[in-house]
Structures are given as structure tokens and as C-alpha cells.
Amino acid sequence: MTTTWRELGYLTPELVVLLGAAAVLLLDLFLPRGRRRVLGGVALVPLGVALGWVLRALWAQSGGPSQLHKVFGALLLRDPYSLGFDVVFLVAAILGVLLSLRYVEREALPAGEYYALTLFAVFGMMMMAMSAELITLFISYEILSLAVYVLAGIARGRAVSAEASLKYFLLGAFASGFLVYGIALVYGATGTTVLYDPLGQSASTISGLILERGLFGNALLLAGLALLVVGIAFKAAIVPFHAWVPDVYEGAPLPVTAFMSAGVKAAAFAAFARLLFGGFRNLGEVWQPVLWVLAVLTMVLGNAAAIRQQNVKRMLAYSSIAHAGYLLVALAAYTARDVAIGSVLYYALTYTAMGVGAFAILLVVGQEGEANQELSDYRGLASRHPWAAAAMGLFMISLAGFPLTAGFLGKFYILNAALRADLDGLAVVLGLASVVSWYYYLRVVWFMYMTEVPKAAVRPISRATSLGVAVAVAALLVIALGVFPSTALAVAQMAGHTLLPLGY
Amino acid sequence: MSAHQLAFLVLGVLILVSALMVVTVRNLVHAALFLILCFAGVAGLYVLLQAEFLAVAQVLIYIGAITVLILFGIMLTRKITGGAQPPLASHWKAAGAGAGAFLLLLLYVAMTGQWQVSDQPPMDSTTTLGLALVTRYVLPFELASVVLLAALVGAVLLARDETR
Amino acid sequence: MEIPLSWYLILAAILFAVGVYGALARRNAIAILMSIELMLNAVNINLVAFARYVTPRELTGQIFAIFIMMLAAAEAAVGLGLVLTVYRNLRHIQVDEINLLRS
Numbered sequence: 001m002t003t004t005w006r007e008l009g010y011l012t013p014e015l016v017v018l019l020g021a022a023a024v025l026l027l028d029l030f031l032p033r034g035r036r037r038v039l040g041g042v043a044l045v046p047l048g049v050a051l052g053w054v055l056r057a058l059w060a061q062s063g064g065p066s067q068l069h070k071v072f073g074a075l076l077l078r079d080p081y082s083l084g085f086d087v088v089f090l091v092a093a094i095l096g097v098l099l100s101l102r103y104v105e106r107e108a109l110p111a112g113e114y115y116a117l118t119l120f121a122v123f124g125m126m127m128m129a130m131s132a133e134l135i136t137l138f139i140s141y142e143i144l145s146l147a148v149y150v151l152a153g154i155a156r157g158r159a160v161s162a163e164a165s166l167k168y169f170l171l172g173a174f175a176s177g178f179l180v181y182g183i184a185l186v187y188g189a190t191g192t193t194v195l196y197d198p199l200g201q202s203a204s205t206i207s208g209l210i211l212e213r214g215l216f217g218n219a220l221l222l223a224g225l226a227l228l229v230v231g232i233a234f235k236a237a238i239v240p241f242h243a244w245v246p247d248v249y250e251g252a253p254l255p256v257t258a259f260m261s262a263g264v265k266a267a268a269f270a271a272f273a274r275l276l277f278g279g280f281r282n283l284g285e286v287w288q289p290v291l292w293v294l295a296v297l298t299m300v301l302g303n304a305a306a307i308r309q310q311n312v313k314r315m316l317a318y319s320s321i322a323h324a325g326y327l328l329v330a331l332a333a334y335t336a337r338d339v340a341i342g343s344v345l346y347y348a349l350t351y352t353a354m355g356v357g358a359f360a361i362l363l364v365v366g367q368e369g370e371a372n373q374e375l376s377d378y379r380g381l382a383s384r385h386p387w388a389a390a391a392m393g394l395f396m397i398s399l400a401g402f403p404l405t406a407g408f409l410g411k412f413y414i415l416n417a418a419l420r421a422d423l424d425g426l427a428v429v430l431g432l433a434s435v436v437s438w439y440y441y442l443r444v445v446w447f448m449y450m451t452e453v454p455k456a457a458v459r460p461i462s463r464a465t466s467l468g469v470a471v472a473v474a475a476l477l478v479i480a481l482g483v484f485p486s487t488a489l490a491v492a493q494m495a496g497h498t499l500l501p502l503g504y
Numbered sequence: 505m506s507a508h509q510l511a512f513l514v515l516g517v518l519i520l521v522s523a524l525m526v527v528t529v530r531n532l533v534h535a536a537l538f539l540i541l542c543f544a545g546v547a548g549l550y551v552l553l554q555a556e557f558l559a560v561a562q563v564l565i566y567i568g569a570i571t572v573l574i575l576f577g578i579m580l581t582r583k584i585t586g587g588a589q590p591p592l593a594s595h596w597k598a599a600g601a602g603a604g605a606f607l608l609l610l611l612y613v614a615m616t617g618q619w620q621v622s623d624q625p626p627m628d629s630t631t632t633l634g635l636a637l638v639t640r641y642v643l644p645f646e647l648a649s650v651v652l653l654a655a656l657v658g659a660v661l662l663a664r665d666e667t668r
Numbered sequence: 669m670e671i672p673l674s675w676y677l678i679l680a681a682i683l684f685a686v687g688v689y690g691a692l693a694r695r696n697a698i699a700i701l702m703s704i705e706l707m708l709n710a711v712n713i714n715l716v717a718f719a720r721y722v723t724p725r726e727l728t729g730q731i732f733a734i735f736i737m738m739l740a741a742a743e744a745a746v747g748l749g750l751v752l753t754v755y756r757n758l759r760h761i762q763v764d765e766i767n768l769l770r771s
Contacts, residue, residue: 146746188617
């Protein structure tokens, strides 16, 4: 039970991010108003250091046996699974900060609080991915939530932004009420809040007690699981708990939207998979049909709503719902075990690169006060600004899932998992949904390349270096993950393997 | 019926009636005062459950901090008398139906769910809690400080007047 | 053990449902916040009752209840900050009238 320095060492990336948040807050006090732009750069340091640590730890394990450490009793698990999701969160955060550097200055947002809250949110995500116990999981979920509520409303002078964050907060607090009620019921049914023990040393965990006491039909436990799913589905923006998405994604500042759509969703799925595959795997036959229905609803409604949008920001918001549906397919394919989890991880990273990349182009094309986000603003972009158009084209075909891009392989691996789990119907729905999504993604490409505007109507684009770097990094990731997927996929599958308990 | 059961029923009625008032009365200050009454009833339940520390914490945090915060919020944002606005949204019937259906589900669970009642005598709650918070649950305890810091930064930022 | 555990669970279920109703039906953002506090109190009743009856030696539920109180306070602070921001922009906080985005 004693916590040693060695155990704290396993939390190095988390602690670095937390210290970074404190450093940003303190520096904010001493810097004169005009020099606060450096805070964004300061925030990049801990994120970069943490990413380096995580990648090194994953690299060290990719060849040999994977390592799994219990930290603080069994409250946290430092396993390749959590490291893999840390990569997703840190990439999303680094891209998010790069997107913010110019934006925060231009819109005169409070820089110190902005970057500190971003780092707090990342810290919450990383703790969520590691939590193997419900109290810890819930507190990490709340760190993430509170930081993101404020980030969504940080442009205090804009009524749309304030309104979006109030709505998000009220619905989020409502959803977390359901989540804790669920935890309370699960605790009542089992007498413990520990999800599972991957090393099989302790039987007094939720997954162990379900087997030992045969709690398969226990109303208390099943209702608790259902409420837990509702609480997490809200964060992951799964239909029918997605009502907040379009308003919040449109009202929040663009870099925050980009960070939320990738990072918060990934964190919700990280916790979701740990919960279902770890704690409740013996109830798989109960929750699989539920996920099946949710996945179909999410894919169908997300795509159907995205088709109707003329505003690119709103289109991306709705289409991000559809992508949550694809991830749900992988979770429903739980009998494919590590293949299913590996495809969740791989797709989360892929979506982060292509989704945040597309939002970066919105910032390049957009103007002050979030103007210029209509589809018509992309008319003739290719002839005016070929590089921006090429990058946007790449992100669009990747989101649509065309071959040789990361998006294609991501969907391919999810389909593979679904077929292995004999979920043929779900695989067909996923395929059809992707075909539908071609329409609205390719429409953007068509507007950029196939239409022309008179010279007088040409508008300037933003040429900030930080945006250029973000777009380049995202584009490289999309290409690299699409053309050379083997390393990333091997790591993802190994990470998936360690999520599962021994002998399962 | 024993004294304990009687006390439970009295507290239960107090909690539910004041909770209903909170969600229906027009005047928000009255709603906040009923909220205090409801919280006090819950503190009484904790005493019945031999959770003395939680009863005190309930009074200090919910009644002392949260309700006062809410009262400040009400006074900063509207006229105390409540105004002429109807308190409930036009879809209140649908909301009632939804909440009612959900209640039936929860009641079904509470009636049919099974749990293992332990026959061991309860521990002294304050000592046990204090020890657990610095041993087994030291990590959530530390994480709580991060929650409070993030909330503090956010709340100060939002409440601060931008013109200054 | 004179009071059956199910009494506490039933009381908590009703209180939670009242909170859900308030959160859905109320128009004022602060009233919704109060309804959410009712929901969290219902959860705490469940937790403390389970702690007393199911795990009287470990009291896990009471620990969780303390954390929920802390989180409720943090949520209330952030929530009221957001309410004030909206009020400054729009001069009202009636949630079903906030419709700038639905245009």
C-alpha cells in the first residue's frame, strides 16, 4: 500500500503536464501584458517532454514483453494502453496549442488561464486513461470537464461563446449526475469500486465479483452500468446524448473546438474501453447489443446531419459525431479482443491528426471573429492558395476514408475487428455510412478545385508560422499513418493486449 | 415502528417536500431556502446512518458554501422578487413524464436489486475516513486539489469583469 | 439494522427523479443548477447507505460522498461564473430563450 518514489516515477508525464500548468499560471503573474504570447510556447514544453517520455516508454516495450504497473494500490494502471492514449491526448494538445498561438492573441483571450486550463484538461485525460477504479475515474473526468467548460466559454465578450459554454456546463453537470448514480449502484451491488485486476492477484474487484457471486442478472448492477454508459456517452458525443455538440462546437473558440473534438472524445473512449473490457467484460452479452444500437444511431444521424450543413465548422462538428459511431463499432466488437482495442487506439490517433488538421485549415482561411467558414468561402481556394487547398484536400479524403490515407486504414481495421466478431450487419452500416460521408467531404474538395471566383473577391488567408507548422505536422501524420501503419498498429495492438486481464 | 424508523420517515418527508418546492416555486430565493432545508434533512439522514463526519461536512459544504454561492448568484442576476416570468419551461409536462418514467426504473431497481448486507459492526467513521484519505485514497485526495485549482482559476476568470 | 436498506434507496430514487425533473423543466440556469445539486445529494444518500450496510468496515461510499461534495462545490463555482458571463452578455439567464445559435 505504500507509495514509493518509483511508483511516482511511472506518473512522470502526468506530473510534468501538471507542473507545466502551474508554471504557466505563475509566469502569467509576472509577465507584462504585451509579453504573454510566450505562454503558449511555455505550454508546449511540458507537452513535448511528456510526449517524448511516453514514446520512449512505448518504444522500449514494443519489442520485448510489455510492462504493466499498478500505481497507488490498484487505483491506476500504467500500461501500454494508457501510454498509447497519452500519445493521442498529447498530440491533440500540441496541435491545439499551435492552433491557439495566433488566435489567443488576435481575439485578446486571457493567455495564462487559457494554456493552464488546456494543460489541466490534458492532465485529466491522462488520468482517465489510467484509472482502474471508479472514484479516481470520476474525479479525473471532472478535472477534464471543468477545464473544458471554462475553455469553451473563455471568449467572454462573445455572447455565442458564453451561451455555448453555459449549455455545455448544464448538460454536462446533468450527465455527470447520472454517471455518479451509476457508480453508486455498481458499488452497492458489488461492495467495491475497483474495476478489475489485470494481473489476476485480487478477486475482490467488480469483474471478479460478477463471476464469483454470479451477478449477471442483478438489477442494481445492470442499472448502474447503464447509467455509467450514459455519462460517458455524453462526453463522447454519442447519439442520443449529442444534443450539445453542434451548439458547443460552433460557439466555442475554434482551437478549443479542435482540441475538444479530438481529445475529449479520445479520453471518453479510453475510459469506455477500460470500463467495458476490463470491469464489465463478463457482461459483454448484455452491453454489446446496446452498443450495436448506439453505433448505428450515431453513424446514421451524424452523417445525415452533416450532409445538410453549408457551414464547414458545423459540418465538421456533425461529422465528428459520425466518427464517434465508427469507434463504437470497434467497442461493440469486443470478442475480437486486442484487435478491437487496437483499432480504437489507432483510429483515435488518426482522427486526431485529420480532424485537428481540418480545423487548422478553418483557422487559416477564417478571419477575425470566426468569419469565413461557409462552404462558399472555399470557392477557388486551389488557384489562390494551392498549399492550403492541398492540405485541406488531404484531410477531407482521409476523413472520407480513401485508400492510402490514415482514415482508410483506420476504418479498415475497425471493419476487420467487426468481421472477426461476427458483426457483419454493423460492418455493412459502417461501409454505407462512409460512402454517404464522401458526399459532404468531397463537396469541400470540389468547391476548392472546381470552382472559380473573380479576382476582386479573393480574400487573404492567415500565414502565421504556428498554423503552418500545425497543418504540416497533421498532414505528415495522416500520410505516415496511412502509408507506413505497421509500427503504429503493432504498438496499438500490444497496448490493446495489455488492457485485457491475464488469461482472457 | 421504532424511533429510528419514525425519524427516517419524518426526515424523508422533509427532504422530498422541500425538494419539490425547490423545483417548482416561482421565487428563486425561496427555492434556495428550501434547498437549505432539503440539505439539512439529508444531514439528518447521515446521522441516522452513523456517518457523523459527513453530516457535519454536509452542513458546512452544502449549506454553508454551496447555497450561499447560489444565493449570491441569484442576487447578482435578477430581481429578488422573481419577476413575472413563468418558472417552468413550456415542455414541463414532457419533463415530468421523462422524470416519472426514470423514477419507475429506479424504484424497480431499488426493490428488486440484490446486495450483500454485511453483519459486521460499523467502524468509527471519522477515524476510518481520516486514515483512508491519507493511505488507500491518497491519490483521489490529491486529484481533488487539482479539481479545486482548475475550478478556482476558471471561476475567477469568468466572474472577473472584463473591462478592468 | 432497524431501517431496511431499500428505504434509503427508494428515498434517493425519488429525490434523484425530482432533481431530474427540475433540471429538465426549469427555465432559469441557477434553478437548474439547484436541481443538479438535488441529484448529487440523492447519489450521496445512496453511497452513505451502501457504505453503512454493505461495507461497514471500509466505508468506501463515505469517502466517495466526500469527493462528490467537493466536486459539487467546484461545479457550483464554475457554473455560477458561467451564469454571470451569460448574464453580462444577454441580461438574462433563462435557458430556453438562449437561442443565438439555433438561427
